[in-house]
Amino acid sequence: MFLTNQDVVELTEWRRGLHRHPEISGEEVETARAVQTLLTSAGADRIVTDLGGHGVAGIFEGRGPGPTVLFRAELDALPIGEISAAPHRSRAQGKAHLCGHDGHMAILAALARGLGRQRPQHGRAILLFQPAEETGAGAAAVVADSKFREIAPDFVFALHNLPGMKFGKVALIEGPVSCASRGMRIVLTGKTAHASMPETGVSPVNAIAQLMPALTSLGSGGPMSESFAMVTVTHAQIGEPAFGIAPAHGEIWATLRTMTDAGMDALVSKAEQMAKDAARDSGLSVEILYSDVFRHCENAPEAVAHLRRALDAEGVPHDRGDLPMRPSEDFGQLGANAPAAMFFLGAGEDHAALHNPDYDFPDDLIAIGSRIFMRTLRDLVG
Structure with missing residues (x-):
């Protein structure tokens, strides 16, 4: 495990800080600023800002030539009020992180800490914090941004937490995964x-x-x-x-x-x-x-193969689950430019559903998700 116990404590609190201050699609100014601060403290070699709106990308350079591997999380919250007694509940009226994007960001923040301590042997790692996923506009704007050409990836990976599925289990298939x-x-x-x-x-x-x-x-x-x-x-x-x-x-x-x-x-x-x-x-x-x-989201076989190897190596149970699924994901835009794959990480069979007013991201998924991503990255670039 590349995270220390102190890392897990601090990343959990960082995630909860994002949860307290949600920003909806197109308004992610302070969220992007928090990400920039995190990437700077982690030692990113370069940080690209204002990418497709408020998007942020942290670049960690390897020691030699090799593939560029991009991992994506989402910045935006939902225009839905939260029903919660948690100390970290949303302080923004009518807005809340009820899809888990705060947790997805924390998983990439964990990757940033690991990469800051040990750079890739080859190639480079890109941590993309994408705006406006909930409206479907964010990924398209990122890809259309001229700055994206500077970080054009050879592989793209993402995850989404999934209530209703056993905690810590992964659903993954080749081909279409969301509509x-x-x-x-x-x-x-x-x-x-x-x-x-x-x-x-x-x-x-x-x-x-x-x-x-x-x-x-x-x-x-x-x-x-x-x-x-x-x-x-x-x-x-x-x-x-x-x-x-x-x-x-x-x-x-x-x-x-x-x-x-x-x-x-x-x-x-x-x-x-x-x-x-x-x-x-x-x-x-x-x-x-x-x-x-x-667009529909389609998992490329070669990208899925890398994820499956990482899941097996980390001992994470996985199967096809209930995929493909009806909900949409704008990750499909990123998959149009490089082999890409998204997997779904179980948040618990009895966990509140996505977009429900009582949903909250399970903090224990931060370590699991980041471990899968880091293994995938190391297998590709060392």
């Missing part, structure tokens, strides 16, 4: 009328009523396979809260989800045509907007 998804917003516009004479206007009511079940019928879920598709209507709005006006404006929001990016392209085409047809039939204009766009 592509995107938020689709359909805006319909007609003409208002007096509520007593609705025939003189153009209302979106019928189109909205038609689209809600029709969109859902495009994908109702089912087994996780290449053909998996799901459409979930998340919001609908028609007109103003008034009794005297027949509405002119309507919106319907839906989350589209598929196993692969190719499947998403096909689903988007069908959903857009459905919206256009409904608008045409009711004499409405239509605008279609997208947000929270996530």
